[in-house]
Amino acid sequence: MPSPAQTRKNLLFVARNHLAERGYHGTSLAAVSGELGLTKQALLHHFKSKDLLYAAVLEQLGAELLELLFASLEASELAEDQLAGFFAALTRQGLAQPADLSLVLRDLMDFQGRGPDSGQDSWPLQNVFEPLIALIQATPRWQGAGFAEALSVASQMLAAICLFPSAQGALASRFGQAAVDQVRTTFLVQTQDLVRERLTRD
Amino acid sequence: MPSPAQTRKNLLFVARNHLAERGYHGTSLAAVSGELGLTKQALLHHFKSKDLLYAAVLEQLGAELLELLFASLEASELAEDQLAGFFAALTRQGLAQPADLSLVLRDLMDFQGRGPDSGQDSWPLQNVFEPLIALIQATPRWQGAGFAEALSVASQMLAAICLFPSAQGALASRFGQAAVDQVRTTFLVQTQDLVRERLTRD
DNA sequence: TGCATCACTTACCGAGTGGTAAGTCGTTGG
DNA sequence: CCAACGACTTACCACTCGGTAAGTGATGCA
Numbered sequence: 001m002p003s004p005a006q007t008r009k010n011l012l013f014v015a016r017n018h019l020a021e022r023g024y025h026g027t028s029l030a031a032v033s034g035e036l037g038l039t040k041q042a043l044l045h046h047f048k049s050k051d052l053l054y055a056a057v058l059e060q061l062g063a064e065l066l067e068l069l070f071a072s073l074e075a076s077e078l079a080e081d082q083l084a085g086f087f088a089a090l091t092r093q094g095l096a097q098p099a100d101l102s103l104v105l106r107d108l109m110d111f112q113g114r115g116p117d118s119g120q121d122s123w124p125l126q127n128v129f130e131p132l133i134a135l136i137q138a139t140p141r142w143q144g145a146g147f148a149e150a151l152s153v154a155s156q157m158l159a160a161i162c163l164f165p166s167a168q169g170a171l172a173s174r175f176g177q178a179a180v181d182q183v184r185t186t187f188l189v190q191t192q193d194l195v196r197e198r199l200t201r202d
Numbered sequence: 203m204p205s206p207a208q209t210r211k212n213l214l215f216v217a218r219n220h221l222a223e224r225g226y227h228g229t230s231l232a233a234v235s236g237e238l239g240l241t242k243q244a245l246l247h248h249f250k251s252k253d254l255l256y257a258a259v260l261e262q263l264g265a266e267l268l269e270l271l272f273a274s275l276e277a278s279e280l281a282e283d284q285l286a287g288f289f290a291a292l293t294r295q296g297l298a299q300p301a302d303l304s305l306v307l308r309d310l311m312d313f314q315g316r317g318p319d320s321g322q323d324s325w326p327l328q329n330v331f332e333p334l335i336a337l338i339q340a341t342p343r344w345q346g347a348g349f350a351e352a353l354s355v356a357s358q359m360l361a362a363i364c365l366f367p368s369a370q371g372a373l374a375s376r377f378g379q380a381a382v383d384q385v386r387t388t389f390l391v392q393t394q395d396l397v398r399e400r401l402t403r404d
Numbered sequence: 405t406g407c408a409t410c411a412c413t414t415a416c417c418g419a420g421t422g423g424t425a426a427g428t429c430g431t432t433g434g
Numbered sequence: 435c436c437a438a439c440g441a442c443t444t445a446c447c448a449c450t451c452g453g454t455a456a457g458t459g460a461t462g463c464a
Contacts, residue, residue, distance in 0.1 A: 004441060023312070025227035029422065040422080042442055050422065102311055108365065109304055110225070111372035126376050148384035151377065152366065152392045155385075159365030160358035163310065167357065170313035174328050175353065182350035183357075190354045197399045206411060231452065242452080244412055252452065406464085413458070421450070428443070434436095 008046045010036050015043075016057045020099035020166075023106055024054060024114045054114070061103055062124025068093065069131060079138035080199045084192065086132075087157060091191045094165040095184060101162040129154065141201045153198060161191055210248045212238050217245075218259045222301035222368075225308055226256060226316045256316070263305055264326025270295065271333060281340035282401045286394065288334075289359060293393045296367040297386060303364035331356065343403045355400060363393055 002010065014035050018027040029050060033043040047053035072086035094101040107125060129151075136142050136150040164171075164187060172180040204212065216237050220229040231252060235245040249255035274288035296303040309327060331353075338344050338352040366373075366389055374382040 007441085021314070023225050023227060025225060026312075026316075028420080030420085039443065041424090041444085044423070045440090045442065048423095105307065105311065105365070108369035108372050109307065110228075111369070111375060112223075114228075123376055129376075146384065147381060148388055149392065151373070151381065152385050152389055155366040155369065155373075156362035156392065156396055159361035163307070163361030163365075164354065164357040167310035167313070170310050171353070171357075173313060174325055174331075179349060179353065182348065183354050186350055187354055190351065190358065194358055194396075194400060198396060209411080230450075232450085241413065243414085243454090246453070247410090247412065250453095408461100408463085410461075411459095413456100415454105415456085417452105417454075419451080422448100424445105424447075426443100426445085428441100430439105430441090432437105432439080434438105 007036070007038070007042075011038075011043055011046055011053075012056060012060060015053055016061070016103065017099050019054060019057055020102035020106065024050075024110060029053075051114070058103070058107060059124045061100060062127055064100070065090075065104075065125070065128045069128060079135050080140070083132075083135050083139065083199055084195050086135075087161060087195045088188065088192055091161050091188050094161060095187065098165040098168060102166040104158070105162050105166055136199075139199055141199060157195060157198060160194055209238070209240070209244075213240075213245055213248055213255075214258060214262060217255055218263070218305065219301050221256060221259055222304035222308065226252075226312060231255075253316075260305070260309060261326045263302060264329055266302070267292075267306075267327070267330045271330060281337050282342070285334075285337050285341065285401055286397050288337075289363060289397045290390065290394055293363050293390050296363060297389065300367040300370060304368040306360070307364050307368055334360075338401075341401055343401060359397060359400060362396055 011032065015027070015032045018032050018035075029043050030040040032053075033040050043053070047056055068089050069086050072082050072089060075085050076082045090101075104125065132154050133147065133150045136153050137145065137147070142150055142153065164183065168180055168184075171183075213234065217229070217234045220234050220237075231245050232242040234255075235242050245255070249258055270291050271288050274284050274291060277287050278284045292303075306327065334356050335349065335352045338355050339347065339349070344352055344355065366385065370382055370386075373385075
């Protein structure tokens with residue numbers, strides 16, 4: 001007998017996984033609510049529409065990523081160390097919860113692929129992107145470089161981190177679970193290498 | 203009055219763009235066929251089901267990527283030059299036709315997100331992945347490294363290349379078209395830098 | 405000429421979609 | 435004690451989905 005607040009949290013959690021694994025169009029309200037033994041209308045009671053449910057999921061994700069970023073900001077002094085810390089934390093988090101990274105990728109790709117007017121007003125991930133770009137521009141290697149270069153680098157590193165965890169299922173079915181497990185053990189180091197190589201002058 | 207073969211080609215082309223922009227679930231047969239002034243059943247006449255249409259699109263994409271890879275193999279001798287050539291060609295192609303790269307990402311992410319049994323028998327992109335991994339393992343820096351490291355590197359570089367072109371729409375709406383255009387002009391160089399830094403020992 | 409095949413069309417179908425309306429039941433506050 | 439509210443449910447709606455059945459008109463071949 002969960003409390004209403006807990007029910008909402010549960011719905012948000014299940015919706016997040018469904019949206020990450022199957023995308024916006026592949027996710028049905030009935031499937032999400034049904035996984036908790038509720039009806040679709042219970043979900044619509046907590047989140048007034050599918051679009052608002054998606055927005056809530058994305059906002060939660062954005063807040064968590066921002067928290068991760070702030071934690072890394074406090075952990076180090078130098079911009080490149082802060083970036084390295086953030087990307088490492090993101091990788092660890094992403095290996096444990098691939099859904100989070102899938103959502104990031106999907107949200108970036110699904111622009112104008114969802115509703116006709118879905119949320120062009122506010123974008124939770126913007127609050128993550130902007131300080132990230134600023135941080136890259138604060139790096140010795142990239143200071144003086146333009147916004148475009150920094151955005152380019154940010155997109156490259158984010159992508160490099162997000163794809164493999166999101167693609168584990170597909171890769172496992174083609175190359176075998178053993179191979180994927182092996183990648184999992186080296187992926188964090190690989191990512192840290194890539195980040196270091198890209199952020200410090202060679 | 204297009205010939206039947208041309209009609210099929212047109213359907214394949216439109217379907218490819220729809221699938222890339224909106225994903226499998228976001229693509230409807232009626233929308234694809236309607237864009238050519240045909241009915242949904244005309245499409246089902248050429249491709250017996252939605253799954254087979256998707257398979258045909260993916261197979262075409264896989265063949266094109268493979269062709270790109272082979273062209274790069276013939277253009278150079280050293281493995282790292284061949285890889286650099288392929289990734290550069292892929293980036294150029296992707297900036298011109300973002301749909302192609304979106305499809306690669308989507309196909310990697312959408313495992314078990316489509317039909318219940320959708321095409322686990324054959325996978326066109328495997329023919330691209332495998333020589334790519336072998337090529338990475340043939341590189342001085344990565345020779346001796348395991349399959350897992352090479353797969354990890356392949357996934358990172360593929361992702362770094364595929365994301366930005368696929369996310370241009372979303373990024374443009376948040377950071378402005380001008381910023382995105384600016385990234386487009388530097389993205390190829392940025393990608394070549396990343397590939398070089400990652401493939402040659404530092 | 406006759407007949408088959410191709411490339412479609414119109415007409416459906418059942419299942420599933422997001423969403424609305426109205427009602428039920430338990431809790432809470434005045 | 436009772437009205438109001440929150441957290442749901444059942445019932446229903448209009449619509450879209452992928453897919454089937456049955457035709458239609460043109461083309462090609464015997």
